Structures are given as structure tokens and as C-alpha cells.
Amino acid sequence: MIGYHPYHKKRKSYTLAIIIVLLAVLLSFSTFRDLFGLRSMLQAAIYPFQSAAVSIWKGAVGLPSSLAAYRKGAKENAELKKELVALQPKLTLLDELLRENSRLRALLFYKQRNPYRFRLLAAQVIGKSPEPWFRILEVNQGRGAGVRMDMPVMAKEGLLGRVVEVSKFSSKVMLITDVESSIAAVDARSQDFGLVKGGSLDKLSMKYVDAGGDIREGDRIVTSNISTLFPPGIPIGEVSLASKKEHDLFYHVEIKPVVDFSKIEEVFIIF
């Protein structure tokens, strides 16, 4: 009887582990992985804790600089107020000029061709994928704010990625440095076309650039107008290496991204 008890307990724990593993397999690789909508609800339940932790973290990290900036800020504030008063008449004049401009355009039947007519939704980074295999960010805007799958996301410097998963209050954004990312892009100077692909260690490369083209180091790479996901003209990076051998069909191009992916805290989702 004495020996039976631990054996019984051990067997029970093995059974528990096996049941849990089987359940995990079922949830991970089957069609039930969404848990009939429960996964999204659980993600929404974790969101407030993540949001609070981000606020605490930012407060703690920014405290020393905040104290230093406080004294400087008071002085700047007074100066800026003076400048604002001086700028007010100019703004009124500009408003008037803008109205006049649009009125005249309408009169001239001028068709406004604005490729940047998209709306931007500001979002804060609340989490980053801890796995080294993926380049994923979690942001605090979700289905509730109108975010949908595949929406482009940018930082103030340039293109960041696209939305790959949406829950009620948050979304996951796949960065352009992820190995699965592929973007139609052009050289802003020569208009040579290629596909910008992600790689390990936040590297970008541009594939299928015709060897007959003219791509040079230092050239700016922007999104192409043939892309179905991204609006044209958004900066991606700068060519850091462009080389080709005699019989190569394509250039070997490496790109330095304009965005510093390790320091992103604010992003903009493009509608």
C-alpha cells in the first residue's frame, strides 16, 4: 500500500501531461486553433495588463530625461507661446489662401491627384514578439478602431510592415524585416523595380532588379505603385550595397532600412 500511492500519483501526473499535450496539439495545428473566437477574447483580456505595463515601463525609462526636460520645458513653453501669438495671423492668411486655392482648382476643373490621400491611425507598441524567428509587434489598435488584416503600417521615418492578426483592442504587425515579408519597390532615382525582402538580423535585400538597370549605393528605395497592399512612395530604405557580375541577370542589392526597428514605440496604421 505504501509503495502503491506514489506510483498511483505518478501515473496520474503522466496522464495529465499527456492529456494537456494532446489538447495543445489539437489547438495548435487544427482548425480549432481559433477556439471558436475565444482566442481573440483571451487576447483582449491580456491587453489591459500589457497596456498598464507599457505605461509603467515608459514612465520608469523616461523619468530621468523627464526631470531634466522639465526645467528646460518651462522656458521653452514661454518662448513658444510668444511665437504662437506671432504665427496666428500667418495661419489665418494661410487658411484663406488654401480656401482660395481649392476654389480656383475647382473652377479650373483641376483633378487633384494625391497619392497620399490615406488616413493615418496612430497606435502605440504594447508588445514585441519574444520569439527570435518572427519580427512581430503588437499595437494597441484593433478591430474596434477599424483595423483590418493586411493594412499597411508605417513609422514616421517610413514603411514598417502590415497587419497580420487583429483582435478587438490590439493587432499584430509583421515588420518588413521578417523573412516572410515581400514588398514591391522601386529605386526613387532610376525607377528600377524589385522586391524588397526581409532577412535575419533586421536586414533587407532587394531581389529581381534587372541587371540592365541603374541602381547605386545611396539610392532611396520606396514602395512601388504596382503594390496592391502598400500606397506608393513610402520610404523603405537606402541602398547600402549594389553589385552584379558579368553574366548576372539581376543585381545583388542590400538595403539599410530608414526605420530603426529596435526603437519603435509609435506607429501609424494606414487606412
Added chain:
Amino acid sequence: MHLLMLVLYALLVIVLQSVVFARLNIFGVSPDLVLVSVISFAILEKRERATLFAAGSGFMQDLLSFGAYLHTITRVAVSSLVGILKEGFLGNEYSMAALFVVFFTPLILIIEGGWHALFGGRPLDLMHLASTIFVATLYNLILVPIIFPILKKLCHA
């Protein structure tokens, strides 16, 4: 440890992992707070509780992950293996935790990386894998003297 305390600890670990430790990465590698906690918990607690903690925290980690959800399975497997192996281990608990972290961190990374390469179609750069294993193991090892005493106190409480 009380069940509620266990859930709260798991939640805290997950939030810290995704918010704080993800920002403290070195070469894109952040420490795996969950794995260190699962190993420590498997050493300190009974097998059933350790398995439940591993499953719960792994599931929460999967919720915040992308791609194939491997964390629940791998964490439960690690917890069960530690539960079996600890019985034959001679030495103190700290060295046991450190040894298991050194053993399981590379193993988990190889399994996950291999899985994503084989079934997810993601190219696996061996240099990247090697550097990731090195940094992650070192990072996790640093966490052992911090996490283990906290969990030990919580378990005794």
C-alpha cells in the same frame, strides 16, 4: 502555491516577457522568462501543479505569438521531463535549475527553429540559430538566480 497566485504569476511573467524583456533584447534575442519559470516551478512543485503552470503559461505565450503555437506543447514537455529528471539529480536546487536551463534553452530553440523551417517554410540561417542559442542561453542563465528564489519564496508561502 495557491492556484490564484499561480495564475497571477503566470500573467505577470507573460506581460513582463512581451512588454519589458522584449525591449531588452540583445541582437533581437530576448530572455525566455516563461521557460525559466517553468523549469524552476517543475523543480520546486509537485508534478501536476507544475504541468498545469507550464500549460497555462505556454498557452498565454501562444496567445501573444504568431505562426504555429508551439509554446504550450514545449513547456509541458519541459515541465514533465524536469519532473522526471529531478528525482535522480544529486546537487542543490540552484545548480539543477541552471543545468536544466542550459540544456533546455538550446533544445527548445532548435525544435522551434526546425519546426518553422520544415513546416512553416521559413529559411533557417544556421549562424543566426547558433548566435540566438548562445545569447538566449546566457540571458536565461542570468535570470535563474533572480527567478528561482522568488518562486521558492512564493511556493513556500
